[in-house]
Amino acid sequence: MSASTRSEVLSLYRSFLRVIERWPTDYLRPNTDMRHVLHLRVVEGFRQNLVIKDADVYNSLILEANIELDALRKLAYNEYKEKYPLSDRIYRPAANPKYYYGLVAAIDKAAKQKQEEKSKPPSFWKRLWGGNR
Known part of the structure; x- marks a missing residue:
């Protein structure tokens, strides 16, 4: 993995962690922590793909991760609630x-x-x- 590739993956990983840290706590379901589930999923997803060597596979994974990160951001920051008020x-x-x-x-x-x-x-x-x- 080249230095630019490594820095891109690290930046993406940190972006996921920042969004997850902002995830609200659900006080009605204290035993079901969505923040924890998301964190485990991100850590495991990045860990599984550490050994990717094929550039096409790598690019598709980066694209998919960016799409998922964008979706998480929109949910965490209530973008649709503000864009489409009731x-x-x-x-x-x-x-x-x-x-x-x-x-x-x-x-x-x-x-x-x-x-x-x-x-x-x-x-x-x-x-x-x-x-x-």
Whole structure:
């Protein structure tokens, strides 16, 4: 691998890691960490392709990685949310105008409760009966 090729791959790898670091935490699913899954996938993908010698295969892998990086960036930075904003009619349907905001409030409340439960030590009874495994 030439020096320019190595620096290109290293730059691409670091770009992936920067985008993944920015990935939001899903408080409703604390046991499913998308950031960790993405990180493992990137590390494994780059590790598997360390020995590529064929220039055509290398170029196709770089092109594919750039496409995936662009897609991750668009998701992480909410590009489509800003590019295609939802109208107020979506947030406030005529049949139930407070539904969306009530749903968001309920989700936020559930996320906050999960965080509080996670930070509290288990009660005596939960420890005794194995409720905190």
